[in-house]
Amino acid sequence: MSTQELIDIARAMVADDKGLLAMDESNPTCNKRFAWLGIPQTVEYRRAYRELIITTPGLRESINGVILCDETIREKKKDGTPFVKVINVAGIIPGIKVDAGAKELAGHPGEKITEGLDGLRDRLKEYGQLGAHFAKWRAVIAVGDGIPSQGCIEANAHALARYAALCQEAGMVPIVEPEVLMDGEHTIERCCEITEEVLRTVFSHLHTQRVLMEGMILKPNMVVAGLTCPRQPEVDEVADATVECLLRAVPSDVPGIAFLSGGQSGELASARLNAMNVRFKSKAPWALSFSFARAIQQPALEIWRGEEANLLRAQRALYHRASCNRAARRGEYTAAMESSVEGIQ
Ligand code: 13P
Numbered sequence: 001m002s003t004q005e006l007i008d009i010a011r012a013m014v015a016d017d018k019g020l021l022a023m024d025e026s027n028p029t030c031n032k033r034f035a036w037l038g039i040p041q042t043v044e045y046r047r048a049y050r051e052l053i054i055t056t057p058g059l060r061e062s063i064n065g066v067i068l069c070d071e072t073i074r075e076k077k078k079d080g081t082p083f084v085k086v087i088n089v090a091g092i093i094p095g096i097k098v099d100a101g102a103k104e105l106a107g108h109p110g111e112k113i114t115e116g117l118d119g120l121r122d123r124l125k126e127y128g129q130l131g132a133h134f135a136k137w138r139a140v141i142a143v144g145d146g147i148p149s150q151g152c153i154e155a156n157a158h159a160l161a162r163y164a165a166l167c168q169e170a171g172m173v174p175i176v177e178p179e180v181l182m183d184g185e186h187t188i189e190r191c192c193e194i195t196e197e198v199l200r201t202v203f204s205h206l207h208t209q210r211v212l213m214e215g216m217i218l219k220p221n222m223v224v225a226g227l228t229c230p231r232q233p234e235v236d237e238v239a240d241a242t243v244e245c246l247l248r249a250v251p252s253d254v255p256g257i258a259f260l261s262g263g264q265s266g267e268l269a270s271a272r273l274n275a276m277n278v279r280f281k282s283k284a285p286w287a288l289s290f291s292f293a294r295a296i297q298q299p300a301l302e303i304w305r306g307e308e309a310n311l312l313r314a315q316r317a318l319y320h321r322a323s324c325n326r327a328a329r330r331g332e333y334t335a336a337m338e339s340s341v342e343g344i345q
Helices: 003-013 027-036 043-054 083-089 120-130 150-169 188-208 235-249 266-280 294-304 308-329
Strands: 019-022 063-068 093-097 102-104 112-114 134-141 173-180 256-259 287-292
Touching: 003 063, 003 093, 003 134, 003 173, 003 256, 019 294, 019 308, 027 043, 043 063, 043 083, 043 294, 043 308, 083 093, 102 134, 112 134, 112 150, 120 150, 134 150, 150 173, 150 188, 173 188, 188 235, 235 266, 266 287, 266 294, 266 308, 287 294, 287 308, 294 308
Parallel strands: 019 063, 019 287, 063 093, 093 134, 134 173, 256 287
Antiparallel strands: 102 112
């Protein structure tokens, strides 16, 4: 795979004002979300739910790529068609989550390190053969008293850079995801400071590991206040703080920023992404895009609840959230779009 091919994939992932749909929840996370809604936590229900997502009519109008997990990339539709084929036929690029999850970081109470580097070269090769063109690795940075520590930031940045270099060697575009968590009472200012520090450290390690900036996508958190912070910022304040922070820390040759939603509601994530594009689209050197899981999937999952009879309504809800985010990329999302959905509820 040539450098140009990597660059082409990275650009295609954020092209045409579309974004990415993360559907790579680990089995425990997916099961937890199912349990909450009374959906049986079995392989077959997980498969049926993922089939619902990838067969949503018109999904490609807003989605360039989907992030699968190890179980899902090997699965088939009920009629026997492999998921990867369904995704390709829909004109969507398949990608794969390759980290092995965040584990306690030794000597750092309350902090985590993402594992999965051992054997990664071989796993990437297999995922490439299964049809993945890009990969994802998520590092989590908790905020609290005395954390994050330098040790946690450095360890996660190093792992992200090692992963990204291995992806590019394998001809896959790495999505580099350092997530500063929303849990806690911290202010938006503290989130901004930590996000900037984390991103600077991550890009320093990416350079050291000779990762090609043009052939990667950054998946950061938005700069927000902690969930229990008494002062919650306005939409425009989040947009300004986020893009200004990124402008200070992210090289301009990265083709795209694809935000995670991190537990924000679908409406809020769309509104904030929209404000960023209204205020910065013409100035920012990179695309301001999305790679949401919950902020696209949650309403659909709540409608589906494991019942075949709810499938079409759930797909309409998924399509709607994806469309709202495409509108947000153009700076054309409005709250009125939320009330104009027909037949979802
Ligand atoms: P959320 O959008 O639900 O935060 O998920 C994004 C993701 O891929 C987490 O790794």
